[in-house]
Amino acid sequence: MISETIKKDGPARQGMLANVMRQFEHAADSIELNPNIRKILAITNNELVVHFPVKMDSGEIEVFTGYRVQHNNALGPYKGGLRYHPTVDLDAARALAMWMTWKTALAGLPYGGAKGGIQIDPKKYSNAELERITRRFTYALGDNIGPELDIPAPDVNTNSQTMAWILDTYMSTRTPNERSKNLHVVTGKPIGAGGSEGRDRATGFGVFLTVKFWAEKEKLDLKGKTFIVQGFGNVGYWASWFLEKEGAKLIAVQDVTGTYYNKEGIPVDELNDYQKSAGSLEGYNNAALMANDKFFATDCDICIPAALGNQITASNAHDIKAKVIAEGANGPTDIDAEEVLLQKDITIIPDILCNSGGVIGSYFEWLQNRNGEIWTMDEVMEKLEKKLKTSFDRVMNLSQERGVDTRTAAFMIAIERLEQAYIQRGIFP
Numbered sequence: 001m002i003s004e005t006i007k008k009d010g011p012a013r014q015g016m017l018a019n020v021m022r023q024f025e026h027a028a029d030s031i032e033l034n035p036n037i038r039k040i041l042a043i044t045n046n047e048l049v050v051h052f053p054v055k056m057d058s059g060e061i062e063v064f065t066g067y068r069v070q071h072n073n074a075l076g077p078y079k080g081g082l083r084y085h086p087t088v089d090l091d092a093a094r095a096l097a098m099w100m101t102w103k104t105a106l107a108g109l110p111y112g113g114a115k116g117g118i119q120i121d122p123k124k125y126s127n128a129e130l131e132r133i134t135r136r137f138t139y140a141l142g143d144n145i146g147p148e149l150d151i152p153a154p155d156v157n158t159n160s161q162t163m164a165w166i167l168d169t170y171m172s173t174r175t176p177n178e179r180s181k182n183l184h185v186v187t188g189k190p191i192g193a194g195g196s197e198g199r200d201r202a203t204g205f206g207v208f209l210t211v212k213f214w215a216e217k218e219k220l221d222l223k224g225k226t227f228i229v230q231g232f233g234n235v236g237y238w239a240s241w242f243l244e245k246e247g248a249k250l251i252a253v254q255d256v257t258g259t260y261y262n263k264e265g266i267p268v269d270e271l272n273d274y275q276k277s278a279g280s281l282e283g284y285n286n287a288a289l290m291a292n293d294k295f296f297a298t299d300c301d302i303c304i305p306a307a308l309g310n311q312i313t314a315s316n317a318h319d320i321k322a323k324v325i326a327e328g329a330n331g332p333t334d335i336d337a338e339e340v341l342l343q344k345d346i347t348i349i350p351d352i353l354c355n356s357g358g359v360i361g362s363y364f365e366w367l368q369n370r371n372g373e374i375w376t377m378d379e380v381m382e383k384l385e386k387k388l389k390t391s392f393d394r395v396m397n398l399s400q401e402r403g404v405d406t407r408t409a410a411f412m413i414a415i416e417r418l419e420q421a422y423i424q425r426g427i428f429p
């Protein structure tokens, strides 16, 4: 049981799991969540750990460890990304799966929450090896994923190509008659393989939209505002692209190789072109190198963590100067940092709201595959904006009405939706 694991290890274990559990417990207290439902939501439904062998280019065999944690499916099939990273383990997958449950519930989607991945540093492997690793992982997951059961999507170090390999491998295990009915086993696919227009940019677009809604609420103009971005991958790039288009200026960016600063502004597409040719931001010379631990202290209006969890901590939160933190990443702010930020009156657009454009885009892809439809980019973006605006307003209104912080408000809406589902089904009157 998750709660027991955390209690046993005590407060010294400040991982993402401890954070999500404390966020959950705080919101559950605030809505006086039915104690029986609380027990159910505090644990994961299923946890799968697989070890699978793969032949490397050298001919040697390596054995990899993969995870898929399915937290809850009261509202629909499990949904959530697959991460390829050395930090992926059972606790990370549990935490990220729980966040998915709250995220899909808050967005009003017919989904539950799951997450998984492989404990691997993908940079060490060739493309051909990554393809074989992904295909063997898919075999190992077997019938634990499926278009109406558990639908993976991209996350850190996975992309549309990874999803296409999973789709192809999964389909090869179906009978010929079933194959075309399984396109929606994964989302975030390339367009030609059943993907949706707009899913590539959906998360970053959603991050941008929530910043735009915040600015409108505060009666601020985004034109001329400065922003910093940690992580220049799928989420960081697209969030930057849309913000720049609105007239805001990217002045600092950090990736795994370092931190790059230019107070005159860093052109987003130029930076992306550089990254595409160089493989990372390393060596980008239209910006000065800056100490990594000074990144969050940069003088700016908007701060977008869009990399890994637990990046904003008690040790750097005091120095943050931004007026708003838009959490593109999952779990970037730990509990202690959150207290500091709230005291400093910095607005947090919480991850389960801020980055929910991704799973909303995935839902649109899944619906199109399921119904044999193809939507245009404009349709996708319009529907996404409408859904996000509804969520954003609900969170901000509840936060104001109940006098709670924005994260707690977002969790309250999500958890109440789940509570209602259990009660209406008559299991826990």
Ligand SMILES: NC(=O)C1=CN([C@@H]2O[C@H](COP(=O)(O)OP(=O)(O)OC[C@H]3O[C@@H](n4cnc5c(N)ncnc54)[C@H](O)[C@@H]3O)[C@@H](O)[C@H]2O)C=CC1
Residues within 6 Å of the ligand: 154, 155, 156, 157, 158, 203, 230, 231, 232, 233, 234, 235, 236, 254, 255, 256, 257, 306, 307, 308, 309, 328, 329, 330, 355, 356, 358, 359
């Ligand atoms: N891809 C998606 O649709 C969604 C992603 N997210 C979350 O957004 C975050 C980023 O995901 P993606 O952009 O998809 O990943 P990605 O793999 O495309 O990019 C990750 C970026 O983070 C950087 N990074 C990695 N470790 C770092 C470190 N220690 N310090 C600074 N930068 C570091 C990498 O260099 C890279 O620029 C993750 O937390 C993910 O869970 C959330 C919702 C959906």
Ligand SMILES: O=C(O)CCC(=O)C(=O)O
Residues within 6 Å of the ligand: 079, 080, 081, 082, 103, 151, 152, 153, 154, 155, 187, 188, 330, 355, 356, 358, 359, 360, 362
């Ligand atoms: O698109 C999806 O299904 C989920 C993406 C994801 O992993 C996330 O929102 O954290």
